[in-house]
Structures are given as C-alpha cells and as structure tokens.
Amino acid sequence: MAQSTAVSSVNAALDAAEKIGYPVILRSAFTLGGLGSGFANNPDELRDLSAKSLSLSPQVLIERSMKGWKELEYEVVRDGADNTIICCNMENFDPLGTHTGDSIVVAPSQTLPDDEYHMLRSAALKVIRHLSVVGECNIQYALHPSSREYCVIEVNARLSRSSALASKATGYPLAYTAAKIALGHTLPELPNAVTKTTTACFEPSLDYIVTKIPKWDLAKFSSQVDRKVGSAMKSVGEVMAIDRTFEESLQKAIRQIDSRYAGFEAYVAPEDLDYALSNPTDTRLFAIAYAFFEKRYTVEMIHELTKIDKWFLYKIENIVNTQHALKDAGSVGAISKELMQQAKRMGFSDLQIANLVADSEGSVRVHRKSLGITPFVKRIDTLAAEFPAHTNYLYTTYNGSSHDVEFDE
Numbered sequence: 001m002a003q004s005t006a007v008s009s010v011n012a013a014l015d016a017a018e019k020i021g022y023p024v025i026l027r028s029a030f031t032l033g034g035l036g037s038g039f040a041n042n043p044d045e046l047r048d049l050s051a052k053s054l055s056l057s058p059q060v061l062i063e064r065s066m067k068g069w070k071e072l073e074y075e076v077v078r079d080g081a082d083n084t085i086i087c088c089n090m091e092n093f094d095p096l097g098t099h100t101g102d103s104i105v106v107a108p109s110q111t112l113p114d115d116e117y118h119m120l121r122s123a124a125l126k127v128i129r130h131l132s133v134v135g136e137c138n139i140q141y142a143l144h145p146s147s148r149e150y151c152v153i154e155v156n157a158r159l160s161r162s163s164a165l166a167s168k169a170t171g172y173p174l175a176y177t178a179a180k181i182a183l184g185h186t187l188p189e190l191p192n193a194v195t196k197t198t199t200a201c202f203e204p205s206l207d208y209i210v211t212k213i214p215k216w217d218l219a220k221f222s223s224q225v226d227r228k229v230g231s232a233m234k235s236v237g238e239v240m241a242i243d244r245t246f247e248e249s250l251q252k253a254i255r256q257i258d259s260r261y262a263g264f265e266a267y268v269a270p271e272d273l274d275y276a277l278s279n280p281t282d283t284r285l286f287a288i289a290y291a292f293f294e295k296r297y298t299v300e301m302i303h304e305l306t307k308i309d310k311w312f313l314y315k316i317e318n319i320v321n322t323q324h325a326l327k328d329a330g331s332v333g334a335i336s337k338e339l340m341q342q343a344k345r346m347g348f349s350d351l352q353i354a355n356l357v358a359d360s361e362g363s364v365r366v367h368r369k370s371l372g373i374t375p376f377v378k379r380i381d382t383l384a385a386e387f388p389a390h391t392n393y394l395y396t397t398y399n400g401s402s403h404d405v406e407f408d409e
Contacts, residue, residue: 170204251347344398
C-alpha cells in the first residue's frame, strides 16, 4: 500500500505531508465517491484542502500521490470453503488522479502484458483470503506505467457500481451469487445462472470489449461551474457499450451519452488546447478529438499531455484515419467494400458516414447493403440455451461469424 497517515487536524496533516513528501493525496475517511478528497502539491494547497475535508469527516488520510499511474480493478468472489475466482478485471482509460466513477473504463484490461495481469490477479486472491472476505469484493490497484511497482488503492468488501458493470460485462450474476454465498452455499454447488450446465465456480472469458463512459450534468449549470474532474466523483450516471473492437464500443458509448453525438468527433474547441488536455474535464475526450482532427496532434504529443496509455490513443487514431478516408471518398458510391467494412469495425454509424460524405443516412444504408455488409447479433454467453433477462445481454457487431444471428439492417 502507499505510505499513508491518518490525521484529525490541519497541523497534523501538514506534518504528515512533510514526512511523506509532496505531492500528496488527501482522502476523507468514512465518505463515499471520493467526497472531500483531492491532491496537494504544497503546504498552502494542503492547508485549504484539509480544512475543507475535516468539515466533512472527523478524519482524513494523507497519502503518497501516484497520479499518472495506471488504475486497474479486479472483481473477486470467495465462498466460505475458500473457493476464490476473479470474475472480471477492468482498466481505466484515464490515468490515476480521476475517480473511477468519472473515468472511461474498459473490461477486460487491454494494456497489461500477461505477467503483470497475473501478478495483480495473484495479489487479489491473496488479499481477499488474508482479509477473510466471504462474498464479493473489488480491489483497485495503481500500477506504475513503466515498471512492475504497484499499490493497492482500496478494497471494497462489498458490491459496488463497478460490480454492476462487471455483471453486465460478463453475464456473471455477482449480486445473486454473493447473496447465495452469504446464506452458506459454496461456488461449486451453485449452478451457473447463464449456462445452466456448469457451476458458479468458473471465471468468465471475454472475446469482446466493454466500454463504460460516465454521464455528467455539468452543462446544465451556469458558466461558473468547475468542470474539472478529479478524485471526488461528479458524474451522475454512466453508459455501457459492448463490441469486438475498442473503437466500435467507444463510438457506441459516445452515441449513448447524448442523442446529439454522432460518435468520436470534436464537439469542443478549447482556446488553450494543451491546458484542456492536461486537466481532465467532462469534455476532455472531445478535446482529444479536436487535437487529432483540427490541430493534427500526434499520439506522442497527446500522451505527454494526458498520460493516457498509448494503446488507447493509437486505437483512437484508427478512428481518425478512417474518418479521413471516408471524407476523401467524397461520395457514397465511392466508398469501397473494404472501406465500408473498416468504417463499421471502427464504429461509424450510417448517419455518421452520411454526414462525412454530405449525403443521406438512407443512401448510405442502401449502398452498404448492396455491398453485402449487414450486422450480427451476438450474445454474451453463447452456451446459454435460453435468454434469462437478468443475466444475458445482447450486442450487435459487424464482425460476424457463422453461428451468429445475422439481420438485414
């Protein structure tokens, strides 16, 4: 764990920070959603922050700052007989410093090499056994982006909002299983609610990507509202998209945030772009789009300013390159089958393509169907013989295979 000191006064907070070394993060005890927390780079900032936080909670934690590290989360289930499984692991698109509730999250993790994934997985199993947790819990990690150093940020020995995301992402009914475990059942004796043929003592395997994007209401307030997001959560909800590629699931999720959004496009034009990229806000994703589309920033330049992992930025660059290719086509009829397939795998809707070539959505749909490109319906667990409403989730994709259900749309 990161070096940490619990204090109950402003002077004690300042003394603790001197021993730990700036920058530090202050976290209020006994609060949810990061209420009252924040980062301090010097004593003046810490003095103001700790005075505010101590008005909300009788105790605050002064901890070493790991801002800029990767943030990951593992959902763990353990029964009374010590059977333990990892249901799902997730990775934050934003580096540590932004509350998970205010960050884009993907499941499963995408940037971890196999050894780092299993290092954190083994640690998660050891932690839940050491704490003797029976039921479901999630463990959040900070992982250094260029070394194997990691810290446990926190362990929620309960179901959380992330657990709901993990349940939908995997089809594994975490709340149901945890309730059964609390009643004394063990994982091997509980039937898998999805497949009906195996037991609950299995780890789901994902051949798709789930992307969660927070939803804010900050735009409804006056211009004086602080739109920066940080360690204290400000989002009021979230959307989730499922697909075979990160690009397509990202664009699907963006369209769910607001009906006015067609996909990954530059919906904001910051006056100070470097500042907008360096300081997370509810619109930073669209500031990244503005940097790519309008200012021709490179992946390296955006990474230096945002500290977002280059893997995500290269995937976003794929969307940008595909949009340029569609614009260069000039008309619907000039879009080849290969380009149309690529656009669909990058998450472009018919309406989005129509806007890029100055034509109608209907014309794009007719042309796409004439090329033989139609979507497929996929199901989260293909072993299921039926569709229980509370465990199975459907999604559409343009990367179909012979056992998928094709539909003419």
